[in-house]
Structures are given as C-alpha cells and as structure tokens.
Amino acid sequence: MLHIFGKIAAAACALLVGCGSIGPAATATAASIGGPLSLADEGMFFVNAKPSASKYPGVSPAGPARPGTVAVNQMYVHYRIPAQRTGAVPIVLVHGGGLSGMSYETTPDGREGWATYFVRKGHAVYVVDTPGRGRSGFNATAINEAKAEGNVSALPPSVLMVTAELAWPLFRFGPSHGTAYPDTQFPVEAFASFASQGVPFAEALLEGGGMATGPQALAALLDKIGPAIVVVHSLAGPFADALVGLRPALVKAVVNIEGAQSVVPTDAQIAAYRGVPVLELFGDHLDAPVFTGRPRYEARKAVVERINRVEGGRATLVRLPDVGLKGNSHMMMQDRNNLQVADFILGWITDKAR
CATH class of the missing domain: 1.10.287 (Helix Hairpins)
Known part of the structure; x- marks a missing residue:
C-alpha cells in the first residue's frame, strides 16, 4: 500500500x-x-513484557491504587515492510543512550532518516525503543515506594538526563556548547529539535538496568521475526555483543556505530561472532577530548582484533573520513550526509552480509 x-x-x-x-x-x-513510500505492511508491537508485582503502583484520581501486577521490561517495536522487498534480511535499528528510536526517524532538521530510507532500498525495518526508554515505559514502583515509605534505598543512584551543555561536545558537534566544528555535518541550527528527542535513562529503574534488559528484549524480537541485521548505536553497542552470544544463528550481521566501551565482551561472546560479519563504524573528530571518540575507537578496535583471531571472524573497523565522508558526528544517522552514510552501510551489507 x-x-x-x-x-x-x-x-x-x-x-x-x-x-x-x-x-x-x-x-x-x-x-x-x-x-x-510503498509498503506491504506497517505496524507496532511489544516484545519481552514480564509481569511484576508492584506494592506501590501509585495514586490515581480516585486515590491510592491497590498493589497489583504491572508489565516490565517490554520493548516497543515499529516495523515497516516494503512492497518490493529486494533486501532479503530485515534490519533492526537500536538507538543509543538518552535517546529512543526517533534517532532513526526524521532528522532534527526535517530530512529523511534511516528508518524509511532502508525500507526505500528494499529492506524490512524494525525500529525499537529499548526497555525503559520512550514508548517502552519504565517501572515507577521504586519512586512511589520511596515517597510512601520515606526511604530512598530502593531508588537507583541516578537517572541521567543529558543536558544541552553535555550533549554538544559529547556527540562531537563541536568543542563546546554552541561552538560547532567548521566542517560538522550535524545540522546544528536544529539543535533545539534534537534536544527534544532526549529521554531519561529510565532503564535504571528496571532490575539489572539496560544491559540486563536490552539484549534479552532484542533476542525476543529476533525470536519473533527471524534472522536480521542488527544496527546498534553508542550505549547500545555492548547489546550487540550480548545478543550475538544469545542468538548467534539469528544475527546475520552487526553494524556497531561508535559502540560504548564500558562493557568488554566475554570470550564466549567473541566466539559467537564466528561467521557473523561485523562493521564497526566511527565518525570524525575522534581526538576530541570526550569518551565517544578515540577511547571508544581504540576499545572497539581491540574487539575487532579479538573477533578476527577467531576462526571465521569477519570484523571490519572503518572511520568515515577514511572513506571520504568527513565531518560526521556521533549522531551520523542524523547528519546532513546521513543518506550517504546509509549508502555506505548498504554497500557493506551487499558485499559482506547477503
């Protein structure tokens, strides 16, 4: 249709x-x-929901709600299936920290995002809000309990919200808030629109946090839809390592965009990459003094080397400036040349992951 x-x-x-x-x-x-955009189907669903007893579900307009059961750890999924499906393997798009699936939808300045562009190129696409983010919701029980009992011990140490002042250098739009790199590809004139996409790291309110819930939810998604190419970004980078360990036969390829280095993959996870093509992709200005640049590059370089030491390892590390795409930020899926970056990824998929 x-x-x-x-x-x-x-x-x-x-x-x-x-x-x-x-x-x-x-x-x-x-x-x-x-x-x-010609589609055979489009829709939304949830996976991975688990029932959880809540002693403190909160207060409704009618008064305090009685203890009961709530759903937790669910993951929201928005899918689009093209009418002409030339890409045999679906693509799953997983956002980074403090963000939601909106990262891959329309860009802050109103251009087409990867979610529809990959569909336009013949792939079924699944965009997720990982557990605790956006439309996936979170478990507010600990907040209600702390207020009811005057005891904050059940609360997480922090529920981070990324400020504009932190985001600007962290995502490498420029060296400091309001100052852009001369060659930046990010549409800095639309920064206010980008800031509106930010959401709290509310997965901190889920048992085990993001690393416990995100990979499990992605595994549940692949159990439902079958084999897929998985694209992860930033803080979701370690999700790919865990997911390949959980479902090696269902992950047909991984594109890891500036993946976080905070969780080092285990030897078992590295071994599970056998035969799985991996593209580790980084933007420009990696030597900016933030941890989304050079430290992540070096950490993922070490992961690539570990994967390639395994028989059948097929990992590649690419800096976009080295292939002629300059000025890209940490948010390369929203940069002005985002569709050129998408074409590079699609070319790699055609070459390595069909």
Whole structure:
C-alpha cells in the first residue's frame, strides 16, 4: 500500500502546484520524508513484557491504587515492510543512550532518516525503543515506594538526563556548547529539535538496568521475526555483543556505530561472532577530548582484533573520513550526509552480509 504520509504529501503538493502557489515551506514539507513510500505492511508491537508485582503502583484520581501486577521490561517495536522487498534480511535499528528510536526517524532538521530510507532500498525495518526508554515505559514502583515509605534505598543512584551543555561536545558537534566544528555535518541550527528527542535513562529503574534488559528484549524480537541485521548505536553497542552470544544463528550481521566501551565482551561472546560479519563504524573528530571518540575507537578496535583471531571472524573497523565522508558526528544517522552514510552501510551489507 502507499504510505499514508507520502500520499498526503504528494496530494498536497499536486494541489499547490495546480493552484500555482507552491512555496518553499510546502516544498520542504513534501520532500521531508523522501516522497511516497510503498509498503506491504506497517505496524507496532511489544516484545519481552514480564509481569511484576508492584506494592506501590501509585495514586490515581480516585486515590491510592491497590498493589497489583504491572508489565516490565517490554520493548516497543515499529516495523515497516516494503512492497518490493529486494533486501532479503530485515534490519533492526537500536538507538543509543538518552535517546529512543526517533534517532532513526526524521532528522532534527526535517530530512529523511534511516528508518524509511532502508525500507526505500528494499529492506524490512524494525525500529525499537529499548526497555525503559520512550514508548517502552519504565517501572515507577521504586519512586512511589520511596515517597510512601520515606526511604530512598530502593531508588537507583541516578537517572541521567543529558543536558544541552553535555550533549554538544559529547556527540562531537563541536568543542563546546554552541561552538560547532567548521566542517560538522550535524545540522546544528536544529539543535533545539534534537534536544527534544532526549529521554531519561529510565532503564535504571528496571532490575539489572539496560544491559540486563536490552539484549534479552532484542533476542525476543529476533525470536519473533527471524534472522536480521542488527544496527546498534553508542550505549547500545555492548547489546550487540550480548545478543550475538544469545542468538548467534539469528544475527546475520552487526553494524556497531561508535559502540560504548564500558562493557568488554566475554570470550564466549567473541566466539559467537564466528561467521557473523561485523562493521564497526566511527565518525570524525575522534581526538576530541570526550569518551565517544578515540577511547571508544581504540576499545572497539581491540574487539575487532579479538573477533578476527577467531576462526571465521569477519570484523571490519572503518572511520568515515577514511572513506571520504568527513565531518560526521556521533549522531551520523542524523547528519546532513546521513543518506550517504546509509549508502555506505548498504554497500557493506551487499558485499559482506547477503
């Protein structure tokens, strides 16, 4: 079927052209999602929900709610299946820290994101909000308990929210808040829109946090949809190592975008990469004094070397400037050249992961 948003945009554009009054704003709106998108199916579902007893579910307009059962650890999934499916293997897009699946949707300045672009190129695409983030929700029991009993021991040490001042250098838009690198590809004029995408690290309120819940939820997704190429970003980088260990036969390839170095993969996880193509991808300005640059590059380089020492290891480490794509930030899926980066990934998939 024709994607409804594309159909509306095309109809609106045709109407305005017919009236002789199309303007810049209308043109931008019509082009913002890349034009009509032909889909066989689109929908949403949840995986990995677990029942959990809650003594303190909170207070409703009718008064305190009685203890009961709530769902926890669920993961929201939005899928799009192209009408002409030329890519045999689906792609699962997993966001990074303090963010949600919106990372892969429309960019902050209104251009097409990878979620629809990969569909346009023939792949079924599944975009997730990992447990504790965005539409996946979180478990508020500990907050309610702390207030009811005056005891904060059940609360996590922190529920981080990334400030604008932290995000700007951390994501390597520039050396300091408000100062961009001269060649930055990130649309800094739309930074306020990017900041609106930020969500709390509420997975801290789930038992075991993100590393306990994220890989398990992704494994549940692959159990449901079958083999897939998994793209992870930033703090979700270690999810790929864990997921390959959990479901080696269902992970057909991994694209790890500037993956975090905080969790070192085990020898068993490295061994599970046997025969699984891996692309470790990094942007520009890696020598900026933040841990999303050179430290992560060196850490993932060590992982690539470990994978390739295993018989059948097929890992590749790439810096985008080395392949002619310069100025990319930590948020390369939203940079001005995001579709060029997507084409590079698709080329690698065609070459290595079909």
